[in-house]
Each structure stands twice: as C-alpha cells, then as structure tokens.
Amino acid sequence: MGKPLEASRCGKLIFIASCESTDHIKVDQLRRVRKPVTRSKSGVQGKVADVTSGRSRHAESQNELKAFQILLATAHPDAWQEQPFFLEYHSDGIKHRYTPDILVAWGSNHEVVEIKEDSEMKKPENQARFSLIRELLAEHGYSFRCWIHSEIYAEPRLTNVGLILRYRRVDVSAAEQERIRLAFPPASELSLRTLSETPGITVPGVLRLVLDGKLYIDWWKPFGLDSQISITPIGRLVWPFPASAHRDF
Numbered sequence: 001m002g003k004p005l006e007a008s009r010c011g012k013l014i015f016i017a018s019c020e021s022t023d024h025i026k027v028d029q030l031r032r033v034r035k036p037v038t039r040s041k042s043g044v045q046g047k048v049a050d051v052t053s054g055r056s057r058h059a060e061s062q063n064e065l066k067a068f069q070i071l072l073a074t075a076h077p078d079a080w081q082e083q084p085f086f087l088e089y090h091s092d093g094i095k096h097r098y099t100p101d102i103l104v105a106w107g108s109n110h111e112v113v114e115i116k117e118d119s120e121m122k123k124p125e126n127q128a129r130f131s132l133i134r135e136l137l138a139e140h141g142y143s144f145r146c147w148i149h150s151e152i153y154a155e156p157r158l159t160n161v162g163l164i165l166r167y168r169r170v171d172v173s174a175a176e177q178e179r180i181r182l183a184f185p186p187a188s189e190l191s192l193r194t195l196s197e198t199p200g201i202t203v204p205g206v207l208r209l210v211l212d213g214k215l216y217i218d219w220w221k222p223f224g225l226d227s228q229i230s231i232t233p234i235g236r237l238v239w240p241f242p243a244s245a246h247r248d249f
Contacts, residue, residue, distance in 0.1 A: 011089035011136035027079035027105040051168045057082055063115050064101060067152050073161040075240035076213035080104040089136055098133055104240060112137055112144045121148050157219040170208040176200060180209065181249045184231050193225040214249055
C-alpha cells in the first residue's frame with residue numbers, strides 16, 4: 001500500500017494511494033483508508049463483485065450493499081472508491097475526522113457520497129454537520145450528496161438492478177456485439193424480445209452491454225422480454241445515472 005498523501009486548506013484530506021506521487025492522483029489509484037467494520041450487532045457486512053475493476057467492493061451495511069449494486073449496474077463512472085479518504089477539520093474548537101462512504105468520478109466531476117437512513121438525515125445535528133462537510137469538500141473541488149435509504153431502495157430500479165447484475169460475468173464476443181450494433185437503426189429502440197429473436201444475438205449478451213453502458217433500459221419500469229432496449233439513455237435519469245455516461249460500441 002502506498003504512503004498517506006495530504007492536502008490542506010480549511011479541512012485536511014488524507015488519502016492512501018497506490019502511487020508514490022502526490023501529483024494528479026486518480027480515483028482508481030486510491031485505496032480505502034480503513035478496514036471494513038461492522039456497524040450493527042446483526043453483523044451485516046458483504047462484498048459485491050466489481051467485474052469491471054476486477055475486485056470486490058466491501059460494504060458495511062445493507063444500505064451500502066444495495067447502493068454499491070446500483071452504482072455497478074447503472075452509473076458507468078470512470079472510477080469509484082469506497083471510503084476514499086479522511087477529512088480532518090475543526091468545529092467549535094474540537095477536532096473531527098470524517099470518512100465518506102463513496103467517491104465517484106465522471107470525468108472531472110468528483111462526487112463524495114454519504115449513505116444514511118432517512119431518519120438519521122432528518123436530525124438537525126446531522127444536517128448541520130453535513131452542511132459544513134459540504135462546504136469544506138467544495139474547497140477541494142468535490143461535490144457532496146447524501147444518498148438515503150428510501151432513494152436506494154426505490155422500486156422497480158432495485159429489483160431491475162438485481163436482475164441485470166446476474167449477467168455481469170457474461171463474455172460477449174466481438175461478433176455478437178457487431179450483430180447487436182447493426183440491429184439498431186439510428187436513434188431507435190427495440191424490445192428485448194425482438195433482439196433475442198435475431199440470429200446470433202442472446203439475452204445475456206444484450207444485458208451485459210447494458211451493464212457496460214453501451215445499451216440502455218428504463219430502470220424505472222418493471223423489466224422483461226417486452227422491455228425496450230435503446231442505444232441512448234431512456235426513462236428517468238436519476239442519480240447515479242448521468243446522461244453524459246453514454247458510451248458507443
């Protein structure tokens with residue numbers, strides 16, 4: 001593991017990176033700053049296979065587990081890291097240390113994410129704390145959001161995510177990718193059933209390309225064979241699914 005790296009202003013960010021240089025540290029070079037811990041007596045803790053990065057993501061709660069799955073299925077970021085740094089700051093003369101749950105990067109946009117229960121976010125002390133953290137992170141060029149339980153568990157997106165992620169280990173041949181590409185007239189949508197009835201095109205192949213961000217579904221409609229597959233984003237574009245994530249074949 002690389003050496004700790006620091007940046008100071010009103011708040012101090014402390015990273016652990018896989019490189020030795022402090023210049024132009026990329027999100028995919030970061031390592032989590034602490035070992036996974038169990039936050040509840042029930043021992044909820046798990047891993048999510050991230051096929052794209054070739055490693056597992058460690059979740060410390062059911063909320064994190066589901067949030068990580070949504071990121072892997074819908075977000076198509078350039079990189080993301082769980083527990084990416086410490087933010088050290090002073091408030092009312094007391095030193096504090098904050099560890100975000102996730103850092104997500106789309107190009108130059110770096111977004112820090114805190115995952116919380118709805119009831120926790122309603123507490124005045126948490127609202128004041130995260131307002132200060134938002135200001136401190138903005139001074140370092142990071143945006144900040146709280147991602148609450150009700151947003152993470154919103155349906156039918158969560159069910160669709162669980163379904164589509166079953167295909168993340170599918171290997172789509174170059175020949176099948178080309179057949180899928182040619183099946184779409186410009187700016188069109190086709191049903192999954194129509195695609196699956198095309199010689200040389202399989203349902204697993206299509207859904208793997210959805211996970212790769214090369215094809216799109218409407219995450220906010222129940223998914224099935226009659227669902228539409230598109231070459232451009234469709235449906236409600238709800239975070240973490242920015243329209244700018246489109247990737248060509």
